[in-house]
Each structure stands twice: as C-alpha cells, then as structure tokens.
Amino acid sequence: MIGMNTLNSTQVWIAIGLTVAGCYLVKLAGLLVPAQTLERPLVQRLAALLPVALLAALTAQQTFATGAHLTLDARAAGVAAAALALVLRAPFLVVVGAAVVVTAGVRALGG
Numbered sequence: 001m002i003g004m005n006t007l008n009s010t011q012v013w014i015a016i017g018l019t020v021a022g023c024y025l026v027k028l029a030g031l032l033v034p035a036q037t038l039e040r041p042l043v044q045r046l047a048a049l050l051p052v053a054l055l056a057a058l059t060a061q062q063t064f065a066t067g068a069h070l071t072l073d074a075r076a077a078g079v080a081a082a083a084l085a086l087v088l089r090a091p092f093l094v095v096v097g098a099a100v101v102v103t104a105g106v107r108a109l110g111g
Contacts, residue, residue, distance in 0.1 A: 078103030 007015075037043060063075045081102035085095040 074103045074106035077106045 059079070063079050064070055064072065078099040082095050082099035085098040090098070
C-alpha cells in the first residue's frame, strides 16, 4: 500500500488531475442520460434513497472503524444516544446534543 510519505509532487498532481477528469466525466454522463429514463418511478425512488444510504454508510464507517479494524468506543455510545433520541421523536438539536453529551461523558470516564 502506498502511503502519503512515498508520493512525490508529480504523482500527487497526476492523482488530482485524474480525479478532476473523473468528476467531469461523471457530470457529463449525468447530463447525457435521457429525460425519459430520469422520469421512471424506480429511478426517482432510487435517487431519493441513495443519499440516505450513502450518509448512513459514511456514518457507520466513521463511527465503528479505525483503519481496517472494528472499534466500539465513545462514538458508538453517542450514536446510540442519538438513535434513542430519534426514537423518542426529539427535535434535531436535541438529537445532536444528546450524542455530543453522551460521547463526551464516555470519553471523560475513560472510554
């Protein structure tokens, strides 16, 4: 595996250029999709659900992973507190506050 320490500036700029080109091509591909395809009910349902699924996956990865290892620490307790607040139909700021307080509390206790 290549670490950032082994990349020289030329390789970094090549990676940036490839990323820019890839983003542009994805954007172009989206513009080339026919309108009839985008109007299909299945496509509209998937388009509505995809951001939620990606955000959930990102949250899970950031909460329960450290490198390539599964980790249960204060972050997991914060997510559990937020989930409980959501089940109790608390307002968004209360959900976030509960997660912050519980995470900070567990870390203060040495977790």
